Amino acid sequence: LEEKPPTGLPGGFVIKSIDEFGYEDPVDKSKVEKQGIRVLFENGSRLVVRLSGTGSAGATIRLYLEYYEIDQDKQSVEATVAMQPLVDVALLLTKVGEFSGRDAPT
Structure with missing residues (x-):
């Protein structure tokens, strides 16, 4: 994804940047790298993907x-309806259904 971001995404989404993010503890300044992938879109939307859990099995x-x-007239739309275009793009980019064998959250 990072090397050649896809174009022509549904809903008119255009990828601005893709990066791998880490975390720095504000207290002890310890750093943890490779915590997930962040996709930023030109319209200000974003997608973050990460694994949760201590191992790869059961994560x-x-x-x-x-x-x-930005359109105030569209800001009162039901959240699931408003988010659907971004959900569609997220599922397309991550192929989560293909990798997990699931087609809905659990």
Whole structure:
């Protein structure tokens, strides 16, 4: 994904950047790398994908979605309806259904 971000995504989403993120503890300044992948879109929306759990067996795939809507008339739309275009893009990019064998959250 990072080397050649896809174009022509549904919903008019255009990828601005893709990176791998880490975490720095504000107290002891320890750093943890490779915590997940972040996809930023030109419209201000973003997608974060990471594994939750201590090992690869039984780990949970977490998708965090943040949809930015500038049009105030559209800001009162039901959240599931408003988010669906970004959900569709997230599922396409991550192929989570293909890898997990699931087609809905559990």
